[in-house]
Amino acid sequence: CSKDFLDRGALDAVTNESFWETEAQLEQAVNGCYAYLKGKNVVDMEKLADNAIYPPMSDYLAISTGNYDFTLGTLNSEWANQYAGIRRCNHFLENYRKAQGIRDEKMNQFAGEVRFLRAFLYSYLSFFFGDVPLVTNTLNIGDEQVYGPRTPRAQVADFILQQLDSAAAELPVSYDAADLGRITKGAALGWKSRVALFYGKYDVAEAAAKAVMDLNEYHLYTAGGANSYNELFSHKGRLSAGANKETILARLYLIDVATHNMSRECQVPDQTSRFCPTQSLVNTYLCTDGMPIEKSPLYNEGAQQEYADVFENRDPRMAQTILAPGAEWGGKDDGDQDAAPSAIFNLPKFNSDKKGCVTATGYYFTKYVEVSAVGTYNKDQNDIHIMRYAEVLLNYAEAREMQGKLTQADLDMTINLLRDRVGMHHMILSELAAWGLNVREEIRRERRVELALEGQRYFDILRWKQGSLLAEDVKGMKKAFVPGYMQPYVESVPVDADGYMIVNSNRRFVDPKNYLWPIPLTQVQRNPALGQNPGWE
Amino acid sequence: QDFATAGTAMHHVYGYQAQRKQLQTLGEVLQRIEKQHDVSFICRSELLQLKVNTGRQDFRGKAFVPSLLAVIRPYGLKLKQITAQQFAISATGEFKPQEGDNDRNPGNGAALPLLRPGFSALHSAALAGSRWSRIQVRRITGMVRGAGNIPLPGVTVTVKGTGNGTVTDADGRFEINVPGNDAILLFSYVGYLPKEVPVSDQQQVDVVLNEDMRQLNQVVVVGYGTQKKVNLTGAVASVSEKELAGRPITSMSTALQGLLPGLTAINNTGFPGASNATLRIRGTGTTNNSNPFILIDGVPGDLNYLNPADIESVSVLKDAASAAIYGSRAANGVILITTKRGKQNQQPVLSYNGYYGIQQPYAKPKMLGAAEYMEMLNEAQRNVNLPETYTEEDIQKVKDGSDPDFFANTNWPDALYKSYAPQQQHNVSLNGGSRDLTYYLSYGRQNQEGLVTGDNYWAVRNNARVRLNALRLFDIVDIDANLGYIDRTRNQPAGQTDYNSGPIYSSLTMSPLNPVKFTNGTWGYGGGSSNPVAMATDGGYDQFKSQEVTGNVSAKVHIWKNLDFTVQYGTNIINQRNAAFSRKIDYYYPDSGDFWYTNATSNQLAMRDHTGRMENLSTVLNYSFSLQRHNFKALAGYQQETYRYESFYASKQNFPSDEVPVFSLGSDNPNATGDAYQYALRSWFGRLNYDFDEKYLLELNVRYDGSSRYAPDRRYGTFPSASAGWRFTQENFIKNSSVTRWLSEGKLRASYGSLGNQYGADGVAYSEWYPYLEVLTGVSTMPIGQELTRGMAQTTLANPLLRWEKVNMLNLGIDLAFFKNRLTFSGDWFDKRTKDIQLKVPQPDVLGLQVPDQNAGEVSNKGWELSLGWTDQVNEVSYGFTTQLSDVRNKMLNLGGAPPVLDERILQVGYPIDAFYGYRTDGLAQESDFTKDPSTGRLTPNFPIFDADKGKVAPGDLKYRDLNGDGIITADKDREVIGDAFPRYTYSFRGQLGWKNLDFSFFIQGVGKGNGYINSIGLHTFQAFGSYPQEVHRDRWTPENTDAWYPRFTYLDSRNTTARQSDYWLQNAAYLRLKNIQLGYTLPARWTSRLRIQQLRMYVSADNLFTKTDYFYAYDPETIITNGGTYPQVKTFVFGLNINFK
Structure with missing residues (x-):
């Protein structure tokens, strides 16, 4: 009958008191925080905007159409997930200094990684919801802060930027292979440029982007020759393959350990593609002469006879992003007359006979598709690139332009590097002026093209205050290009005045309401002090 | 009655006292005395065969005469001394004419009158043709049987008015001497109604006794002991093996359904080897684990996998006072299981009972054919402005079967389910004992096959049990050793069976256009969902194996008169392993043979190994004494329990052969994890029972409990209780009144107490x-x-502030018996309040962690239970019924100030736990509910809608009700409680009828009120990928069918479905079910006795034969929440055999 008979402690856990002692423990705690680094979800967010669509109802489509309310599940899961990650980071930052005798360099790295992750999570929270409670310490039940009000968005933004500065100071520029995937100084600076751009702090964005460029650590991926842009998003471009010096921040995957379903979703060979490129995205690509389709002599809409014509004479990134006739694909039977599987894509498929991948818009993505991963559900181990050097270059150019400081030299050290990689005509200020094009618009176009299917378009639309774009009907290819034998399957699809299929309509975007998400019902119910965003009350 | 309780009753519950009683023939007794004391006896030879009960007498003392007298006198015998060494034994009155004997006080051993010589000595056999033969003492033989014509051993048979008596032997046979021609034989037996049989001149009297269904006189197992039912002051329900016998039961929890008022068993699956019955005693008392505390022979255990054939009795302790002795564990009530033990002084009896039968699915979804599906899909897409998928030409392909690979017409549930599957169980037991040692050995095997093609669903269970009781060791110790072993295996396809995965779910997600197999013989596929038949057949297996040893040993030391001490050690060791081997299924294009799809990158083996060890040690001191008519019983005890669980998991991929899944052959992705936990409990407890003349009854309990779950300063809790009873029929004013002509027994009970839950x-x-x-x-x-x-x-x-959850319960009850106990009634009312519920009070998510339990909630359960029984016999027909009705109303009283959890199942003060929460609806919108723009033809609804639905609402959509009248439907302001999932008014009716060798019984059971909710593809079509139409969906809204049940089809848009939970989709889960019906026939003993067969009974039985309900047709009304992926409930039909050999 010993007194400690009832002392039955944990058998599969370590108490907080006995943790935080060794370097290995700290590293494990840091690793725990990486669980909240966003992954394929980043790409899915492409469906919030006007680059890609999957027409049947889904949460992201509901948000993009504006037809949703505060009960939508995604709202609450985004809220709860980011705060769960923030709590984990706060717990680390409050405790890690208890460990003794660890090299400063390592301590700084750990702190920098976690600080970055916390700032990263707050970025999404503030992008989505605007004002959010700023919690920088671990909370307990009964703490006043649990039921506290929201912190103004500007204050949250300042916190994020300040934390990213600290992280940049603490983090190393690079790691050994064993630490592949960890947050670097470049990631902190690059992310800072993205956040600063979002909040209109162009000088900050410019400086941060320039700081990344000056690290001289990152270079555009060119190992794939002319096809490098596409290859970056394939297995060859994975960070672990060694050739990629472009990606600054990625969520890593590993076959049968952590996988996603990206390739299959793009070209699923017996259903409808979950990512159908929109006509709006297709129309964004310049012609090879550097002129938009409305102006380029290389593009004569009236003269186009068939589907393949749309891909003629376009920015090479178009065919490396959107599946062009003649390209290899994993979707099996395409829309050609026979019903036999084919490794080469020719025509879009509209009939759901399970023999091949169907598209709602007439287009498919090839970017992010690893053909070998299409045949199996959820067995894709491609990196999800959250931030790459190309974006930093774009951030720099945009920040310069917004401050009215853009020079041709700026373009040459940024956007024209991107164009060089694919062999595209340079962006030349004088030319743009001569063609009557708006520089700002062209820089934005460049961003949309370069970063298509990387989950950034929605946030760009928000910060450019172009919400009205989301209220427009979503369109697909010209119905007339659908071959006669396939016509019965698009018969019921309405078309616009120019003959383009209308894939999604009845959309709305209310300014300013739709620039922010509503605070989720669950959270409002649990803490009425949160209030609600304008228009959502 | 006294005889029954004192006789060599087979009910071990009398414990030690009963077992000392000895049944011997008079001849044996006399022989023993002759040897010990060098004397001789003479008596009539037939008297030597008379079975007498020697009680505690051992005749060793010099003065054996008073002892012998005490033994034989109840049988109407006298003892006379003939010489110093010679005695004569005779029936009372035999000597009257000669001696004028007036042995009025034989018990005092006074001088015995000398008997004149002339009797034969004991060894010289009978006095044939002696003058004694004219005395009218006749020998009557016979047999006593009980329900199902089972011979009853140990029945007391007495001649009314004489005290002459005997007891039936192991075969139920008896012999008795009856004086005169108009004697009346009185048969009595514990648990049976006594019976009087007048004897005229027959030599053979065979009797069938009726079970005393009300069991007022029975002894009931209560916490740490037994109690006569008449003396119970708490609310205790019990059943014995008789109620459980003969049914094809796969698990005990299922078997208890409807048998015990106040115990709700919800059983909704026919999954082989599963025991998904959820047991609740008096409702759901807490938001947490509401499972009752189950003790098997005093040791915590799992009743589901016990062999039902090993069970002797089940007691359910419902109120606080009865359960309080288990304080900390008893908040949800206690179920006490007592397993069988060997019978004393019985030759070995070998019993076989078993059955073989078939199972059929209770219901399955009726899917529509491919052509109709295609037309409906087009309609569903058209309705939401999406392009239609299929052309007329495509639909024609299905109709003419011209493209069986891509335009097949498959009914997937039909393809997946077999029409029936066998099920069987066989039990063999051996039972018997001597005076000092009894044994019970049993082995049972149950084999259940599944209803799914591919034969990957099956379960086998082996149960073995050995129970040995050594009595009177060193004259003071009784040892009880009980060892049980369970070995069970449950197999299912590798994908397991979940409500939203596995082949059963997938059979609802697979397009009818896909064939089971392509024309070239390979597995059919069509995208979106894996082929459920392929998964069930070739997908590999998921096999769960469990070996469980339960052992307990107890020693009861009889320290002093009425003082005993029991120490018990029990352990439960569980070894379980789940091995899942999933095989890669590759699908190929039927025409080209090209690879199409695979479910995995490689095959995979994953194993999880669990071990658990529970150890329980308890000591109990019992003392009882009486002061005149004041009876006291006191009990004090200590108990401790420890439990440790450990598991590890390993997996590996890529095995070269699907046939040899062994870890050493796997090459990729080795992974291992594991976990463990432990707990300990320590308790002290005490109980005091007092009664005055079995008329005024009082019981006090207290338990002091500690649990390792709480911080050291909060570990202990004290749980007291008190209960009282008044047997008003024992009062003289009732006893002496005419009321007793119809009222045989009456008792009022009241109890109040506190229980804990950790x-x-x-x-x-x-x-x-x-x-x-x-x-x-x-x-x-x-x-x-x-x-x-x-x-x-x-x-x-x-x-760190967490502490015990407490339950306070008030119980009022009444027990009545009428018409010589043939009609019995029992009623209880209770008010149970659970405080300090360990609740995860939802917090704003800025907290960032899962919330811990807090002592926050308070729940009230108020309810009542009624049961009524009748049992009687008219000539050769015995019949009876028992009916029960109970209700519990559950209500959340307090949530610790936390905001309500407003989800589809809510936690809100004033409402039942997990009540359904949702919108109110006003049916389907019709065109008249819209305003039509004459120019564009656009329809604008004239009723409130969700803002998110703007522009989408059309005739045929659900009309949600604007509860707050603000003109718009919102989730925060227009939802309310729409239904309660917990069954109300549970009832049962059980009837039985016996005529000669036939027996018939039926059991009806049901729920009077309740709600269910079928979600997603279980009920809907076109609301998600792979949700295909069922026959009921023909009745959807179209402009031509405006009076429809189902809203218009809206492809992948769930506005009108259960995704927005509303009263429109709430199911009425009330039902009435013929749970079991059974007909048995016992072969006449004269046919079978030569084969040493004591009894041979054959029966046919059917379970779930008939159900009346308004529930959605495809699922069982006890499955109140489903997505359609649950294994179906089954109907079973069996043929069974019970044989006893001796």
Whole structure:
């Protein structure tokens, strides 16, 4: 009958008191925080905007159409997930200094990684919801802060930027292979440029982007020759393959350990593609002469006879992003007359006979598709690139332009590097002026093209205050290009005045309401002090 | 009656006292005395065969005469001394004419009158043709049987008015001497109604006794002991093996359904080897673990996998007073299971009972054919402005079967289910004992096959049990050793069977256009969902094996008169392993043979190994004494329990052969994890029973409990209770009144007490087992350095303030018996209040961790239970019924100030726990509910809608009701409680009828009120991928069919479905079910006795034969929440055999 008979402690856990002692423990705690680094979800967010669509109802489509309310599940899961990650980071930052005798360099790295992750999570929270409670310490039940009000968005933004500065100071520029995937100084600076751009702090964005460029650590991926842009998003471009010096921040995957379903979703060979490129995205690509389709002599809409014509004479990134006739694909039977599987894509498929991948818009993505991963559900181990050097270059150019400081030299050290990689005509200020094009618009176009299917378009639309774009009907290819034998399957699809299929309509975007998400019902119910965003009350 | 309780009753519950009673023939007794004392006896030879009960007499003392007299006198015998060494034994009155004997006080051993010589000595046999033969003492033989014509051993047979008596032997046979021609034989037996049989001149009297269904006189197992039912002051329900016999029961929890008022068993699956019956005693008392505390022979255990044939009795302790002795564990009520033990002084009896039968699915979804599906899909897409998928030409392909690979017409549930599957069970037991040692050995095997093609569903269970009782060891100790072993295996397809995965679910997600197999013989496929038949057949297996040893040994030391001490050690060791081997299924294009799809990158073996060890030690001191008519019983005890669970999991991929899944052959992705937890409990308890003349009854209990779940300063809780009873029929004013002509027994009961519960809300191990500790555990993270990486993090907040959950319960009850106990009635009313519920009060998510349990809630359960029984016999027909009705109203009283959880199942003060919460609806919108724009033809609804639905609402959509009248439907302002999932008014009716060798019984059971909700593809079509239309969907809204049940089809848009929970989709889960019907026939003993067969009964039985309900046709009304992926409930038909050999 010993007194400690009832002392039955944990058998599969370590108490907080006995943790935080060794370097290995700290590293494990840091690793725990990486669980909240966003992954394929980043790409899915492409469906919030006007680059890609999957027409049947889904949460992201509901948000993009504006037809949703505060009960939508995604709202609450985004809220709860980011705060769960923030709590984990706060717990680390409050405790890690208890460990003794660890090299400063390592301590700084750990702190920098976690600080970055916390700032990263707050970025999404503030992008989505605007004002959010700023919690920088671990909370307990009964703490006043649990039921506290929201912190103004500007204050949250300042916190994020300040934390990213600290992280940049603490983090190393690079790691050994064993630490592949960890947050670097470049990631902190690059992310800072993205956040600063979002909040209109162009000088900050410019400086941060320039700081990344000056690290001289990152270079555009060119190992794939002319096809490098596409290859970056394939297995060859994975960070672990060694050739990629472009990606600054990625969520890593590993076959049968952590996988996603990206390739299959793009070209699923017996259903409808979950990512159908929109006509709006297709129309964004310049012609090879550097002129938009409305102006380029290389593009004569009236003269186009068939589907393949749309891909003629376009920015090479178009065919490396959107599946062009003649390209290899994993979707099996395409829309050609026979019903036999084919490794080469020719025509879009509209009939759901399970023999091949169907598209709602007439287009498919090839970017992010690893053909070998299409045949199996959820067995894709491609990196999800959250931030790459190309974006930093774009951030720099945009920040310069917004401050009215853009020079041709700026373009040459940024956007024209991107164009060089694919062999595209340079962006030349004088030319743009001569063609009557708006520089700002062209820089934005460049961003949309370069970063298509990387989950950034929605946030760009928000910060450019172009919400009205989301209220427009979503369109697909010209119905007339659908071959006669396939016509019965698009018969019921309405078309616009120019003959383009209308894939999604009845959309709305209310300014300013739709620039922010509503605070989720669950959270409002649990803490009425949160209030609600304008228009959502 | 006294005889029954004192006789060599087979009911071990009398414990020690009963077992000392000895049944011997008079001849044996006399022989023993002759040897010991060098004397001789003479008597009539037939008297030597008379069975007498020697009680505690051992005749060793010099004065054996008073002892012998005491033994024989109840049988109407006298003892006379003839010489110093010679005695004569005769029936009373035999000597009257000669001697004028007036042995009025034989018990005092006074001088015995000398008997004149002339009797034969004991060894010289009978006095044939002596003058004694004219005396009218006749020998009558006979047999006593009980229900089902089972011979009853140990029945007391007495001649009314004489005290002459005997007891039936192991075969139910008896012999008795009856004086005169108009004697009346009185038969009595514990648990049976006594019976009087007048004897005229027959030599053979065969009797059938009726079970005393009301069991007022029975002894009931209560916490740490037994109690006569008449003396119970708490609310205790019990059943014995008789109620359980003969039914094809796969698990005990299922068997208890409807048998015990106040115990609700919800059983909704026919899954082989599963025991999904949820047991609730008096409702759901807490938001947490509401499972009753189950003790098997005094040791905590799991009743589901016990062999039902091994069970002797089940008691359910419902109120606080009865359960309080188990204080800490008893908040949800207690179920006490007593297993069988060997019978004393019985030759070995070998019993076989078994059955073989078939199972059929209770119901399955009726899917529509491919052509109709295609037309409906087009309609569903058209309705939401999406392009139609199929052309007329495509539909024609299905109709003419011209493209069987891509335009097939498959009914997937039909393809997956077999029409029936066998099920069988066989039990063999051996039972018997001597005076000092009894044994019970049993072995049972149950084999259940599944209803799914591919034969990957099956379960086998082997149960073995050995129970040995050594009595009177060193004259003071009784030892009870009980060892049980369960070995069971449950197999299912590798994908398991979940409500939203596995082949059963997938059969609803597979397009009818896909064939089971392509024309070239390979597995059919069509995208979107894996072929469920392929999964069930070739997908590999998931096999769960469990070996469980339960052992308990107890020693009862009879320290002093009425003082005994019991120490019991019990352990339960569980070894379980789940091995899942999933095979890669590749699908190929039927025409080209090209690879199409595969479900995995390679085959995979995953094993999880669990071990658990529970150890329980208890000591109990019992003392009882009487002061005149004041009877006291006192009990004090100590108990401790420890439990330790450990598991590890390993997996590997890529095995070269699907036939040899062994880890050493796998090459990729080795992975291993594991976890463990432990707990300990320590308790002291005491009980005091007092009664005055069995008329005024009082019981007091207290338990002091400690649990390792709480911080050291909060570990202990005290749980007291009191109960009282008044047997008003014992009062003279009733006894002496005419009321007794119809009222045989009456008792009022009242109890109040406090119970505890240590179990919190379900969660990860550490939040359950040491919630007061702040800990970090392994968490998954992203691969770093191209390696699988694990991290450490805190995932749940700790709560060092957590303490016991407390239940206070008031119980009032009445027990009545009428017409010589043939009609019985029992009623109880209770008010149960659970306080300090360990509740995960939802917090704003800025907290960032899973919330810990807090002592926050308060729940009230008020209810009542009624049961009424009748049993009687008219000539050769015995019949009876028992009916029960009970109700519990559950209500959340307090949530600790936390805001209500407004989800589809809510927690809100004033409402039942987990009540259905949703919108109110006004049916389907018709065109008249819209305003039509004459120019564009656009329809604008004239009723409130959701803002998110703007522009989409059309005729045929559900009309939601604007509860707050603000003109718009919103989730925060227009929802309310729409239904209660907990069954109300549960009832049962059980009837039985016996005529000669035939027996018939039926059992009806049901729920009077309740709600269910079928979600997603279980009920809907076109609301998600792979949700295909069922026959009922023909009745959807179209402009031509405006009076429809189902809203218009809206492809992949769930506005009108259960995704928005509303009263429109709430199911009425009330039902009435013929749970079991059974007909048995016992072969006449004269046919079978030569084969040493004591009894041979054959029966046919059917379970779930008939159900009347308004529930959705495809699922069982006890499945109140489903997505359609649950294994179906089954109907069973069996043929069974019970044989006893001796």
